[in-house]
Amino acid sequence: MNAPFPFGFPWPTAFYLTLYVVTFAIHVAFMHYVIAGSSYLVTVAVRNRPVDPDRRGTLLRDWMPLMLSAAITAGVAPLLFVQILYQKPYYTANLLLFNRWMAILPALIVGFYLLYLLKSPLATRRGMWLRVVITAGAFGCFFFTGWSWTENHLLSLQSNEVWAQHYAEGRTRFWTITLIPRLITWFAAAFPTLAIWLAWQIRLTADDDTENHATVIGRLALTAWIGMAISVIAGIVLLVMDPPEVRQAVLGIAGIPWMLLGIAGVAAQAIGWWQLRGVGRLSRSRLTIISAGCSASILAGAVLRELMRISRLDIAAFYPKHAAAAEVGGLVVFLFFFAVNAVIIGYCIWLVRSADQLAPTDDAPAQDEVHSA
Amino acid sequence: MDVPYFPINDFGPIMKGLVIGGLGIFHVFLAQFAIGGGLLMCHLQRLAQAGRLPLARRFIDDFFQYLVLISFVMGALTGVGMWFTTIQISPRTIGVMVEEFHWLWATEWTFFCLEIASGYCFYRYGRRLNDRARLTLLATYSAAAWFSLFWINGILSWQLTPGSFMETGRVWDGFFNPSFFPSLIFRTITSMTIASLAACLVVNFVPDFTREERAEIIHKCAAFLAPMAAMPLLGIWYFLSIPADSRSWILGGSVAMTLFFSLGVACSMLIGAYALFGLLRNQLYINGATCLLLLALAFLATAGGEFVREGARKPYTIREYLYSNSLTEDEVEWLRKHGSVTNDPYPLQNRDELPTDQIRLGAKVFRKQCSICHTIDGANGLTHLTATWTTSQLRMNVSQLQRTKPFMPPFAGTPEELEALIQWIQWNNSDRPDDWPPSHDPDVLRDIRKWMDEVGTTPGIHLVHGSETSQP
Numbered sequence: 001m002n003a004p005f006p007f008g009f010p011w012p013t014a015f016y017l018t019l020y021v022v023t024f025a026i027h028v029a030f031m032h033y034v035i036a037g038s039s040y041l042v043t044v045a046v047r048n049r050p051v052d053p054d055r056r057g058t059l060l061r062d063w064m065p066l067m068l069s070a071a072i073t074a075g076v077a078p079l080l081f082v083q084i085l086y087q088k089p090y091y092t093a094n095l096l097l098f099n100r101w102m103a104i105l106p107a108l109i110v111g112f113y114l115l116y117l118l119k120s121p122l123a124t125r126r127g128m129w130l131r132v133v134i135t136a137g138a139f140g141c142f143f144f145t146g147w148s149w150t151e152n153h154l155l156s157l158q159s160n161e162v163w164a165q166h167y168a169e170g171r172t173r174f175w176t177i178t179l180i181p182r183l184i185t186w187f188a189a190a191f192p193t194l195a196i197w198l199a200w201q202i203r204l205t206a207d208d209d210t211e212n213h214a215t216v217i218g219r220l221a222l223t224a225w226i227g228m229a230i231s232v233i234a235g236i237v238l239l240v241m242d243p244p245e246v247r248q249a250v251l252g253i254a255g256i257p258w259m260l261l262g263i264a265g266v267a268a269q270a271i272g273w274w275q276l277r278g279v280g281r282l283s284r285s286r287l288t289i290i291s292a293g294c295s296a297s298i299l300a301g302a303v304l305r306e307l308m309r310i311s312r313l314d315i316a317a318f319y320p321k322h323a324a325a326a327e328v329g330g331l332v333v334f335l336f337f338f339a340v341n342a343v344i345i346g347y348c349i350w351l352v353r354s355a356d357q358l359a360p361t362d363d364a365p366a367q368d369e370v371h372s373a
Numbered sequence: 374m375d376v377p378y379f380p381i382n383d384f385g386p387i388m389k390g391l392v393i394g395g396l397g398i399f400h401v402f403l404a405q406f407a408i409g410g411g412l413l414m415c416h417l418q419r420l421a422q423a424g425r426l427p428l429a430r431r432f433i434d435d436f437f438q439y440l441v442l443i444s445f446v447m448g449a450l451t452g453v454g455m456w457f458t459t460i461q462i463s464p465r466t467i468g469v470m471v472e473e474f475h476w477l478w479a480t481e482w483t484f485f486c487l488e489i490a491s492g493y494c495f496y497r498y499g500r501r502l503n504d505r506a507r508l509t510l511l512a513t514y515s516a517a518a519w520f521s522l523f524w525i526n527g528i529l530s531w532q533l534t535p536g537s538f539m540e541t542g543r544v545w546d547g548f549f550n551p552s553f554f555p556s557l558i559f560r561t562i563t564s565m566t567i568a569s570l571a572a573c574l575v576v577n578f579v580p581d582f583t584r585e586e587r588a589e590i591i592h593k594c595a596a597f598l599a600p601m602a603a604m605p606l607l608g609i610w611y612f613l614s615i616p617a618d619s620r621s622w623i624l625g626g627s628v629a630m631t632l633f634f635s636l637g638v639a640c641s642m643l644i645g646a647y648a649l650f651g652l653l654r655n656q657l658y659i660n661g662a663t664c665l666l667l668l669a670l671a672f673l674a675t676a677g678g679e680f681v682r683e684g685a686r687k688p689y690t691i692r693e694y695l696y697s698n699s700l701t702e703d704e705v706e707w708l709r710k711h712g713s714v715t716n717d718p719y720p721l722q723n724r725d726e727l728p729t730d731q732i733r734l735g736a737k738v739f740r741k742q743c744s745i746c747h748t749i750d751g752a753n754g755l756t757h758l759t760a761t762w763t764t765s766q767l768r769m770n771v772s773q774l775q776r777t778k779p780f781m782p783p784f785a786g787t788p789e790e791l792e793a794l795i796q797w798i799q800w801n802n803s804d805r806p807d808d809w810p811p812s813h814d815p816d817v818l819r820d821i822r823k824w825m826d827e828v829g830t831t832p833g834i835h836l837v838h839g840s841e842t843s844q845p
Contacts, residue, residue: 073485160718163718168720330544333476
């Protein structure tokens with residue numbers, strides 16, 4: 001790795017690495033909303049306030065199933081590319097964790113339905129404890145999924161000897177101390193992403209121009225700052241705990257440009273929130289800057305995560321597989337339909353946002369009724 | 374030769390095929406419900422716009438809630454679950470499929486994204502949109518859902534009928550394989566059937582509809598059952614497109630497959646008969662209980678069809694390339710010289726429970742070559758299958774496995790490994806005693822080698838049908 005990522009690799013490997021990292025970053029943007037949002041909803045349920053003046057809880061409750069769906073859908077693409085890049089270690093880790101790994105599927109299904117249940121009249125009518133159980137259950141399901149992914153990832157980085165021993169002992173859990181800082185890094189990083197998502201949602205769904213956003217900006221800014229601070233500290237701890245080759249990869253020529261991008265992204269967010277707090281309203285330009293900073297830090301995080309993985313695997317052993325995969329046909333068809341379907345998705349969104357299409361009919365139910373169905 | 378080894382999990386008394394098959398049937402049923410549901414909603418929306426069924430709008434909005442709650446959650450997650458489960462059962466198979474078809478899978482993903490996006494747009498805003506926008510979203514949703522089927526159908530049908538792919542290696546030769554179109558059209562009609570029955574069920578549970586209104590919707594939805602009339606012809610087309618040996622398993626060669634096939638046909642005929650005489654000809658009203666029964670029959674028909682589709686590939690998981698135990702045709706010969714578990718880095722999990730090294734070797738051979746389809750004494754258990762065989766009979770039958778059962782792959786190991794497997798089976802058949810005498814008789818090993826050489830590594834399907842007739 002003697003060039004900035006992904007240039008230090010043969011082109012097929014670089015190509016698949018790029019696709020993986022980009023699609024993974026998109027998945028992370030939605031996943032952050034779900035994991036941080038569901039944890040926030042637990043606090044909303046526990047506090048049990050009759051009103052929700054800044055609409056954070058209402059928006060989260062309303063949008064969470066869609067965002068979970070988006071997270072799962074966006075997660076399919078990196079899942080495909082990881083099988084091309086690191087087939088053997090990825091499959092081996094899946095197999096070694098066995099039932100424990102497969103449990104993420106029922107967990108996600110239960111979590112998904114709990115989110116719908118939270119929107120139902122049942123959850124609104126019944127007491128606080130039902131909402132606490134629902135939100136805590138949903139968060140538990142998503143956190144378990146995140147934990148399992150991290151565990152799977154770390155197990156995939158181990159040697160053949162560790163795998164053989166793990167298998168011989170019939171273990172379906174994998175524990176290493178670096179699991180903790182890694183999980184904290186990801187979990188804490190979810191909060192600045194959630195903050196910017198919510199800021200845009202509050203801005204775009206404001207009923208009128210007079211809605212006062214000063215308080216919510218302060219709260220979102222605090223959420224983002226604390227999240228970034230904890231994530232950065234946990235990231236540094238992780239880097240210190242990891243083997244020297246990992247640090248070399250991250251702090252070497254391959255990783256430094258991305259590390260700088262990540263720092264710039266965090267700085268843009270920190271300053272952006274500071275300015276936004278000063279302005280007292282959800283200014284589009286500042287939100288755009290924060291969003292760009294957030295995207296940069298997610299992308300940089302995804303690249304650095306990949307460099308940490310590569311430094312612990314013999315990636316050169318996979319080069320022939322990557323080269324063979326790059327030879328198969330279908331790329332043009334994929335690119336064509338990717339572009340066409342992206343345009344159609346954009347058109348669908350435009351269609352429902354278009355003011356003249358949103359003329360309510362006499363029998364149209366209120367939005368809450370629609371969503372509670 | 375670099376034969377890949379993965380840690381192989383033990384599912385206890387459950388046959389691995391049942392795990393993947395069970396989830397697969399469930400997922401296929403839900404996915405087809407989503408595809409047919411989209412098409413049906415389009416049809417009803419058009420009827421509403423034409424003034425032929427004004428109350429369709431209300432029904433569509435209600436039905437779509439069910440569609441989202443069931444297919445967007447369970448359908449999507451069981452789809453991901455299929456990937457994970459296939460990795461658990463046969464990582465090499467899914468690895469080959471991903472390597473060969475990843476761009477088509479990625480293309481399918483773009484349609485999946487479109488399906489989710491358009492579906493949620495309709496779910497959230499459908500009631501507030503005008504008719505034109507509603508139809509646009511529904512048409513987009515159904516087209517996206519159907520194209521998901523289009524892409525995945527090509528990859529799955531390739532496993533059984535790779536066509537000229539094995540010679541050319543071109544992705545499109547594999548994708549548009551001999552069973553692609555019959556399978557695609559058959560699945561489309563199945564989707565329409567499931568959606569029609571599901572709609573008839575839902576209309577019985579939607580409040581605020583009078584019985585007359587319900588009857589009107591049921592009769593319009595029942596129109597989607599009419600294409601079932603083409604199923605027999607499509608079934609024949611599909612049959613003709615698959616290899617002769619696969620046909621023979623279904624038509625009596627394997628009793629389990631024949632039974633599942635008969636189950637699928639019988640259930641489909643019952644649904645078809647009710648649809649034709651009850652719903653389409655006599656315009657009967659159908660209540661929730663009857664709908665549920667018909668849907669259950671549709672589920673059984675799907676189960677029968679999927680079981681047959683999976684089973685018809687035997688002895689392969691990817692026809693002419695990868696056997697069901699994840700060994701390639703080329704590797705079998707090499708492994709007969711060097712041993713199938715010689716380089717297996719994964720120790721046994723129950724090593725201490727086994728009395729001798731030979732029994733341990735036999736257990737490893739079972740794990741590598743047999744455990745994908747067999748258990749020890751559970752479903753398709755070797756104990757049940759071989760309890761009455763003598764040891765020499767067992768040796769000969771396993772040595773010439775593809776001759777014993779043509780849907781089994783040839784044994785891929787050394788005579789020593791084969792003898793170890795035989796001893797392990799007999800040890801299990803004898804209630805696993807603490808002591809077991811080793812068997813290293815050179816005459817026995819010589820006989821095993823002779824039997825193995827006699828049959829060679831030619832797959833059983835070619836011994837029965839000849840290499841030409843294995844092609845459609």
